[in-house]
Amino acid sequence: MGNSPCATEHRGAGSLHQFPMIMERGGSATIRSTKRAVHEGHGFSVGRVASVERRRNQWVLTARDSANEVVGVKASSRRWRATRKRSRVLLSVSLVVLAAVSAACGGGEVAEPTTTTENPYGEALALDPPAPDEVILTVTGPNGTQDYTLGQLVAAATTTVSVDEPFVKQRIEFTGVPLADLFTAAGITDQTNVDTVALNDYAYDAPASVFSDSDAVLAVRQGGGDIPIDQGGPIRIIFPDGTSGSSNLEAWNWSLRRIEAI
Incomplete structure (x- = not known):
């Protein structure tokens, strides 16, 4: 210049x-x-x-x-x-x-x-949707490291919740796995600090209680289908309406890849 x-x-x-x-x-x-x-x-x-x-x-x-x-x-x-x-x-x-x-x-x-007007989730990652047998989440805690495929998470997704999604300002139905269940399997207690890390390396860390007390869900389905990559998929953390986590936008980590006890 x-x-x-x-x-x-x-x-x-x-x-x-x-x-x-x-x-x-x-x-x-x-x-x-x-x-x-x-x-x-x-x-x-x-x-x-x-x-x-x-x-x-x-x-x-x-x-x-x-x-x-x-x-x-x-x-x-x-x-x-x-x-x-x-x-x-x-x-x-x-x-x-x-x-x-x-x-x-x-x-x-x-x-x-x-x-x-741009995508409220930012620039979409250049990724293909994962196959059912592809590992998309790794959880590390006192009990060791556990890899989860998309198929495993979908099979374990028994919680459905409709939330006012704060970024697109729409009511969306998500289905997923309570984060508390994943914490328990990894040996993570409420007092354990956990780091949630996205595919693009964005990270949010907090005591596990921040998630479990707000009934946080690892969403794997949206509106009955897969969560598109450009809408925060394939998996993302969401919080039910009325919980403290619902207004903690930093904790709504999308395109999640890892959960680590720190």
Whole structure:
């Protein structure tokens, strides 16, 4: 990139959709990142963008305001961990920044924003649906390591629950295995800390009681069929309505691969 104030520099990251969503609202910027909207109302006038970069667990947008002063807005996500740095883009992605840059360079008015609605579960994993005899879950605890195939989990799935799914805002019926049953088989007690790890290495850890007290279910079926990969499949953790886990969105780990006692 050159030194032009209209140049947008992408440092240490991929395409623009990986950055926090930036929208113009009455001359102020709204930063959104990962699963929920955070860091709103920074009072930052969207002007000529100088750079967008990632600094450890933060995205930093640097731009020049109407007075040509360099300003910066940071957006961080507590879903980032020290050892597993990745986030899921779960909200709409706005291209207002590109429109603002174009207007700043051309001297015209900022065009109306063009908004694209993306999958609330993020970019789908490039995976084929698993075969019934394919191992899709590994549980490690005091009793050792147990591998489960999709067929085994479907056969053990005796719990059906209809929940208000918080990410797509729809009522969905899931069938699965109570996590408490898997914990018991692995020798995991309520006091044991467990790490739930997804296929893309997103991890959420908590005492096992956080899951068992909320009747958490390892869902293997959705609406009577397999859970599509692009909807959090093939297996995912869900919580019944009205439990403390139902509002703990960090714990709704989808595309699950491992459960480990730590």
